Amino acid sequence: MNATLFRAVLLLLCAAFTSGCAGFSAVNPGASARQLETLVGAPASVWKNADGSEVWEYPRGPLGVETYMVTLGPDGAVREVRQVLSDETISKLHDGMSRDQVRRLLGRPRDIGFSTLNDEEIWSWRYREWGVRNMELYVQFDRPTGSLKKISRFQVDTSDGKRQ
């Protein structure tokens, strides 16, 4: 009896965990769009490319620190799965980029803010560096022109001022 209960709780926990990180590791190249949807659900956005391929965006926010981009070929089969909230993707950002270009690289931001001192729009993401460090990324756009003005990255100090 107790053992059954224990097993049920364990199963429930497992389910909670797997839904949290929605098994992207189980998505393999060649999988169909339907299989993809079964495994990880519907995307938050779909980007269509000129060659007929598509990119499906899966932000795991607002609390998540991962965003997955799944590329499907014109044949509707998965080509690649990428977790884009990483230094590698962030290093591709540069001054002058449009909101749309940034969105396609990093997906939907966790939050969008505004500066009260100058006419700026700030997009923010949270991510983990090397799987251990909590990071915040801020991308500042000039609002009138909509072009990227500044990129800043911060490591969050969780010690609440009690370092050393």
Next chain:
Amino acid sequence: MIAALRRAAALLSVSFLAAGCANFSAISPGDSAPAVEARVGAPGAVWKNADGSEVWEYPQGFYAVQTFMVAFDSDHVVREVRQVLNETYFSRIRPGMSREDVRRLIGKPREIWYFPARDEETWTWRYYDITYRFFNVLFDRTEGTVRTTLRLDEVFPPGRGRH
């Protein structure tokens, strides 16, 4: 003629330097308000207390890591000078405090960002503690009260660091 010009230029550059690092350490308890103004100029803001005492606030600019507060007694003499951008003052900030409480404690922020979805206002100060860091106070915008504080270290891509 040229020597006089050169002397004027030298004097000018000296006065620029003095303005850049306004000498707060030269202010002593007991100094008068005019003596303070003569040394460090007019404050960015003045906070008046009910007992007639005042605090004069001197933020040092966008990239600066210091803000000075000169506290005067009700008899208009300096009681103390404090540099407030450090843990001693940050640690006094508690959830529920008002914008004015925070402003009186650590002065004007370098930036204010507003995040509508969270109804949050983020105030930022730059400071120095082993390295250049940022201190953020997150307010509930509607309530006007502190939610939490955050300390951040800026991370630069290889070769693009500022030291």
